[in-house]
Amino acid sequence: MSSAGLVDPARNPAKVQPADLTLEKVRARMAPYQAQIDELWRRYPVKRAVLLQVLWLVQQEFGWVPRVGIEWSAEVSAVAPSHAFGVVEFYTMYKQVPPGRHLVQVCQTMCCLVQGSESLIEHLEHKLGVHCGGTTADGLFSLVRVECLALCGTGPGVMIDDQAIGPVPHELGGDGVLAEQHLDKPDFHPDAAVMDQWLDFLKAKAGASTGPVKQVHSALGEKPFISKGHPQGTAASAKPLSATYFPAAPALKVAAVATGDAIAISWVNDAACAKIVVERSDDQGASWKVLATLTAKDQKTSDKLSDGVSAQYRVLAHEKERAARPSAVVTVTGKPPPPPPAPATPPNPPVTGATPSPSTPPPAGKP
Amino acid sequence: MPHPTHWKGKELPNVLRRLFDVPGGHTLEVARKHGAYETIGAALFDKSQFELIELVKDSGLRGRGGAGFPTGMKWSFVPRNTGKPVYLVINADEGEPGTFKDRLCMTRDPHLLIEGMIIAGYALGVRTAYIYVRGEMLPQIQALNRALTEAYAAGLLGENIQGSSYSLDIYVHRGAGAYICGEETGLINSLEGFKGQPRLKPPFPAISGAFAAPTVVNNVETIMAVPYILKNGAKAYGQWGTAKSPGSKLFSVSGDVKKPGVYEVPLAMPYMEFFELCGGLDGELLGCIPGGSSAPVLNAEETRKATMDYESLASLKSMLGSGAVTPFNTTRDPVLILESVARFYAHESCGQCTPCREGTGYVDRVLRNVVSGGGRTGDIDLIKDLADSYEWTTICAFAPGAAWPVQSFVTKFRSYFEAYISKNPEHSESRPLVAMRPGAFW
Numbered sequence: 001m002s003s004a005g006l007v008d009p010a011r012n013p014a015k016v017q018p019a020d021l022t023l024e025k026v027r028a029r030m031a032p033y034q035a036q037i038d039e040l041w042r043r044y045p046v047k048r049a050v051l052l053q054v055l056w057l058v059q060q061e062f063g064w065v066p067r068v069g070i071e072w073s074a075e076v077s078a079v080a081p082s083h084a085f086g087v088v089e090f091y092t093m094y095k096q097v098p099p100g101r102h103l104v105q106v107c108q109t110m111c112c113l114v115q116g117s118e119s120l121i122e123h124l125e126h127k128l129g130v131h132c133g134g135t136t137a138d139g140l141f142s143l144v145r146v147e148c149l150a151l152c153g154t155g156p157g158v159m160i161d162d163q164a165i166g167p168v169p170h171e172l173g174g175d176g177v178l179a180e181q182h183l184d185k186p187d188f189h190p191d192a193a194v195m196d197q198w199l200d201f202l203k204a205k206a207g208a209s210t211g212p213v214k215q216v217h218s219a220l221g222e223k224p225f226i227s228k229g230h231p232q233g234t235a236a237s238a239k240p241l242s243a244t245y246f247p248a249a250p251a252l253k254v255a256a257v258a259t260g261d262a263i264a265i266s267w268v269n270d271a272a273c274a275k276i277v278v279e280r281s282d283d284q285g286a287s288w289k290v291l292a293t294l295t296a297k298d299q300k301t302s303d304k305l306s307d308g309v310s311a312q313y314r315v316l317a318h319e320k321e322r323a324a325r326p327s328a329v330v331t332v333t334g335k336p337p338p339p340p341p342a343p344a345t346p347p348n349p350p351v352t353g354a355t356p357s358p359s360t361p362p363p364a365g366k367p
Numbered sequence: 368m369p370h371p372t373h374w375k376g377k378e379l380p381n382v383l384r385r386l387f388d389v390p391g392g393h394t395l396e397v398a399r400k401h402g403a404y405e406t407i408g409a410a411l412f413d414k415s416q417f418e419l420i421e422l423v424k425d426s427g428l429r430g431r432g433g434a435g436f437p438t439g440m441k442w443s444f445v446p447r448n449t450g451k452p453v454y455l456v457i458n459a460d461e462g463e464p465g466t467f468k469d470r471l472c473m474t475r476d477p478h479l480l481i482e483g484m485i486i487a488g489y490a491l492g493v494r495t496a497y498i499y500v501r502g503e504m505l506p507q508i509q510a511l512n513r514a515l516t517e518a519y520a521a522g523l524l525g526e527n528i529q530g531s532s533y534s535l536d537i538y539v540h541r542g543a544g545a546y547i548c549g550e551e552t553g554l555i556n557s558l559e560g561f562k563g564q565p566r567l568k569p570p571f572p573a574i575s576g577a578f579a580a581p582t583v584v585n586n587v588e589t590i591m592a593v594p595y596i597l598k599n600g601a602k603a604y605g606q607w608g609t610a611k612s613p614g615s616k617l618f619s620v621s622g623d624v625k626k627p628g629v630y631e632v633p634l635a636m637p638y639m640e641f642f643e644l645c646g647g648l649d650g651e652l653l654g655c656i657p658g659g660s661s662a663p664v665l666n667a668e669e670t671r672k673a674t675m676d677y678e679s680l681a682s683l684k685s686m687l688g689s690g691a692v693t694p695f696n697t698t699r700d701p702v703l704i705l706e707s708v709a710r711f712y713a714h715e716s717c718g719q720c721t722p723c724r725e726g727t728g729y730v731d732r733v734l735r736n737v738v739s740g741g742g743r744t745g746d747i748d749l750i751k752d753l754a755d756s757y758e759w760t761t762i763c764a765f766a767p768g769a770a771w772p773v774q775s776f777v778t779k780f781r782s783y784f785e786a787y788i789s790k791n792p793e794h795s796e797s798r799p800l801v802a803m804r805p806g807a808f809w
Contacts, residue, residue, distance in 0.1 A: 051560035090562040091543035152621035178506040221512035249417035270417035
């Protein structure tokens with residue numbers, strides 16, 4: 001917060017707290033939200049996690065967050081008031097002084113800058129007769145500069161209250177549903193003329209009423225539903241997951257490669273497997289014999305097949321108590337033994353069992 | 368403006384934008400007609416966690432929020448069946464300057480996000496998942512809540528989804544305005560009711576994240592690609608892009624193109640071709656910010672060489688980031704652009720680590736002074752030095768992200784900064800640093 005804000009009493013949170021607002025009064029005013037708070041408590045394993053959400057409810061009710069509202073939020077979230085106060089200070093959207101009836105936010109970052117945000121801000125300051133950060137004398141509009149609003153394609157980004165504006169002014173959240181017309185109008189860019197229409201419309205709509213208002217739409221989205229919550233949430237009825245809601249993990253990517261009569265079998269399996277059984281079939285999968293029983297770490301084994309003899313292999317993965325469905329079956333045929341090594345000994349004799357690469361001739365004539 | 372379906376005779380990918388142009392596509396009824404939730408049945412419940420994680424690994428899907436970390440690998444780090452809950456938290460705190468894709472996704476196709484979350488939740492053993500939505504996006508929170516209500520009513524969420532033994536609850540959590548909450552550990556802190564200041568890593572969230580339990584934080588767009596992969600296989604997803612950057616991605620285009628907007632294109636498309644798809648460039652290209660404001664800027668020559676994938680941009684010492692593409696033409700002033708970016712980072716620094724808190728403000732003040740005509744000869748080196756000194760000296764990736772634009776702009780557009788400085792008649796005098804230093808402001 002800049003020091004200039006503190007000099008102006010209207011922008012100094014310490015100077016704007018209503019003297020008659022007590023914790024008792026806030027509790028009474030927030031009482032209708034109890035069902036929503038119960039729902040929030042259910043949703044998280046600790047009460048502290050509802051803090052940001054209940055601060056939103058306070059802002060919905062009061063139009064801003066008075067200090068006593070922070071105290072109440074701390075009570076609801078089971079945190080120290082100082083913790084809640086620190087959170088309010090950290091996030092820019094909690095208003096610590098009462099804003100005007102409508103909050104006009106104009107993005108000034110990079111993409112909006114090149115789309116003319118500065119001249120739009122200048123126009124608005126002129127039209128409203130306030131500098132950014134201020135509220136008009138009639139209490140109708142607060143104008144602020146903000147950083148990126150994620151409206152870069154239809155910049156300069158402007159939000160009024162809770163929604164990005166489109167070309168046609170309309171009552172904001174009148175029926176509780178916010179609509180973003182700008183999404184359907186990629187050619188739309190808020191300019192001075194559009195903003196004038198919006199401001200005139202909202203001014204006419206407000207009539208004589210000024211100052212922050214209770215929002216007609218929920219600060220946490222439309223129609224909060226009643227859920228069973230988080231298994232560890234306060235008064236929640238959700239049950240934790242069973243450890244076996246999914247089938248046991250089969251082995252995947254089974255491959256068998258013949259190098260002469262040596263067969264290398266490989267696969268991947270879940271690290272959590274208790275036992276891996278590799279099976280071989282010599283009759284097209286009619287019957288299976290265990291070839292090897294291994295651990296989860298192995299993920300490979302070997303066998304021997306004479307030239308022209310085929311066999312099938314599959315891998316069975318077991319958890320402690322469950323067996324997974326068998327892996328895919330691979331068929332492999334033994335090959336004739338590899339030709340005797342070329343007369344010129346390659347510099348690096350192939351490691352036993354490695355697949356030879358006939359396409360790469362041994363380097364000749366090189367030292 | 369409907370999204371183009373073909374480009375140069377080839378069909379453009381339709382993984383994420385499937386319902387963007389369909390009227391009523393955000394409702395369950397219409398979404399189901401277009402195939403939503405088809406995977407939530409035997410296709411999912413007959414699979415083990417391991418198979419799903421392997422599938423996502425094989426697809427090569429990478430995080431679309433900015434860092435580009437392989438999603439399957441992130442999922443595989445989560446210890447399973449430890450008895451502790453596992454959390455899936457969707458990062459919908461979209462706020463990287465230039466990025467506006469997630470806003471569209473949540474408005475137009477919330478059911479695809481929910482479907483992806485059911486698959487991811489099933490693969491990771493998640494009982495409770497949260498969608499952390501940026502505070503400014505109340506219409507999107509409404510859209511998500513409406514979609515969640517529909518999904519609950521249809522038995523797609525809650526206990527024993529579609530008669531299986533899997534149960535998942537999804538809740539929306541509204542943020543309150545802080546760019547840093549897009550950093551995954553900052554987001555977790557904010558979810559838990561703290562200030563959104565990032566945590567020191569390790570422990571990584573996969574081991575100890577939200578509520579001290581294993582947590583996966585994924586971007587909206589990342590999760591929205593998962594249903595396609597489960598339905599069509601890893602290979603189908605790899606039909607686009609390169610081996611290391613497979614698939615399609617949403618790009619948010621702003622700046623000097625004729626038709627800004629959100630486009631889904633295959634990864635590895637050349638930037639210049641992409642600009643044609645966006646109606647062509649406006650004016651003569653001067654440079655391009657290829658991945659949101661943190662990504663080092665490319666000059667015109669580099670932009671002509673670059674393709675839209677992780678490796679091409681890494682080779683140009685920039686990054687794909689969140690897929691925000693902002694080309695600017697020769698009528699733009701790079702000094703003013705950097706001033707705006709520097710102010711953004713100074714404003715959004717969470718204040719936790721000294722080098723970032725003080726350094727970003729210092730750079731901002733010097734740049735503002737340069738722009739207002741008080742530039743001094745050593746200023747370019749001064750701000751570059753400052754950026755160098757906070758680049759890697761903090762606990763999260765915010766400071767590097769704040770340093771890269773400074774370093775790249777002053778290097779690649781140095782003459783523009785020099786022009787500002789030389790306009791000051793007293794530019795050769797040394798800067799009265801005391802007035803610019805952090806201490807002078809407290």
